[in-house]
Amino acid sequence: MIESWGLVAPIAIIFVLLILSGFFSGSETALTAVSRARMLALEKDGNLAAARVNALTANGEKLIGAILLGNNLVNILASTLAATVFLHLFGELGVAYATAVMTVLVVIFSEVLPKTYALSNPDRVALTVSWPIRQVVRVFWPIVAGLQAIVRVILQALGARVSGPLFSPHDEIRGHIDLHHQEGGVVKDDRDMLGGVLDLRELTVDDIMVHRKNITMLDISTPAAELVTQALVSPHTRLPLYEGDAENIIGVLHARDLARALLEAGGDPGKIDVRGIARDPWFVPETTELLEQLNIFKEKREHFALVVDEYGALMGLITLEDILEEIVGEIEDEHDITVEGLKPEGDGIWQVDGSLPIRDLNRALDWSLPDEEAVTVAGLVIHEAQTIPETGQVFSFHGVRFEILERRRNQITRMRIARSPD
Structure with missing residues (x-):
């Protein structure tokens, strides 16, 4: 009877250690699966727990090292006590019984159960465990630092990569967008729009420009009345003007300037000085990034530029609308895809x-x-x-x-x- 009561304490300690093991396992899962964007938003709203979560996840290596150290300590201690108890109860077979029982208990109550709950509620669990985990990290950090140094030396000796991001932040954002699209959380139009914003850094103007063979241009030597007629029937509001050779762009005719001049001329197109109302052409290199070109359009308050290659030859034209369409896409009706071509x-x-x-x-x-x-x-x-x-x-x-x-x-x-x- 006394021996039976003497086993109560170690058995109770084993169950406490299993609870701690589940705590460490669930905390690890929650803090690695937590939405950092949501935590950042909560921190800006003054949530102290979210601030602790952000501080912990900012140094993932330090966090994971401390949690793994604590988890392994309690698991090893629980297994050792269990072996002692079962040896006392069953003799030499106690080790086998202890191994079987502890494996089942650890897998169910210290791994699967807490990790499943943490995966289902990562933000809630992360906010709850942020304070005790921060204390664990502070206590174990000196030991973890030493272990990390040993691990880095071993990895470097094996030629493994131990630092530096594998993907850029833009790639990570794109991956999250694609993942949410596959899971149904982001519709195709939204995915394309968000992806188009990210693509502005990767594309150059020659990727989306209107090729020179598709440009509607006007010959400045054409009689004014005929040239005005050509401009008015064109669907475009900005038309390049050339003289002699189509490569020799001397100006850009804007429909609004033409309408104003036509009004001042009393409606007589023959009296309009087309050369006088033409705007100076603006040339940009074909290698200009779209994001840079968008910023230049905004700074210069321009919507239209001619694209040239390294030799100054005309390659095409690009407009502000072309860049915006890379973000919002072509306009579609409710039934048909209306992409031109x-x-x-x-x-x-x-x-x-x-x-x-x-x-x-x-x-x-x-x-x-x-x-x-x-x-x-x-x-x-x-x-x-x-x-x-x-x-x-x-x-x-x-x-x-x-x-x-x-x-x-x-x-x-x-x-x-x-x-x-x-």
């Missing part, structure tokens, strides 16, 4: 213009065709085929089937695309 044929088959940008196609169809080596769909086919295809040829690249429908000289103008059955 993309027409559905049904059953997952589409007709596309060769000049359609790959980025617009990817955004419209939620595909992921690469755009590193080519800007347009035609450019992608030529790059992958390593030749200029003939009409009727069919290719399959990156899980998509391309059928060439029309070619003019060396340019692919129209093709049919669909997901490849292979």
Whole structure:
């Protein structure tokens, strides 16, 4: 009877240690899964627990080291006491019984149960455990620092990477957006919009510019009345003016300036001095980042720029609207995708213009065709085929089937695309 009562204390201590083990396991899971953005917002609102959570997660190596040290200490101590108790009760078989019983208890009550609850309520658990975990970190930090030094030496000797981020913050944000989209928390339009903001640092103006062959330009030598008529029937509000050679851009005609001049001329277009009302052209290098170009547009209060290459040759033009569309996307109605140059044929088959940008196609169809080596769909086919295809040829690249429908000289103008059955 006395011996039985003598086992109560160690058994009670074992259960207390199992509770502590569950506390450490749940705390580790909660503090690694907690939403740092939500904690930051709570801290700004004056939540002290959120401030403690942010301070703990700011040094993840220190935090995890202290929690693992505490968890292993209580687990080892609990296992040792259990072995002592079972040896006393069952003799030599006590070690086997202790191993089996402690394995079940540790897995259920110290690992699976607390971690499952912490994963379901990471923010709530993290806020609750922030104060005791901070005390644990303070107590164990000297030991953890020594252990970390030993671990770093071993990892460096093995040639393993022990410092430096693997992904940039932009990549992490993009990954979170894609993850929430897959889980249904972010709709496609929102994902595309947020991704478009991040892409502004990775794209240059030549990725989205209007190519020079698609630019509507006016010849300054054209009689004023005819030139004004051409400008008024054009759908564009800003039109480049050239003299002699189309490469020789001498100005930009703005529809508002033209309307004002026409009013002052009493409605007679022949009296308008087009050269006099034209604005000076603004040229930008094709290698300018989109984010930088957007900031320049804002600073100069301009909406229109001509793009040139390193030799000063005209490559195209870019507008403020082009950059904004990279963020908000093309305007769609409630039924059809209205991307210019993309027409559905049904059953997952589409007709596309060769000049359609790959980025617009990817955004419209939620595909992921690469755009590193080519800007347009035609450019992608030529790059992958390593030749200029003939009409009727069919290719399959990156899980998509391309059928060439029309070619003019060396340019692919129209093709049919669909997901490849292979």
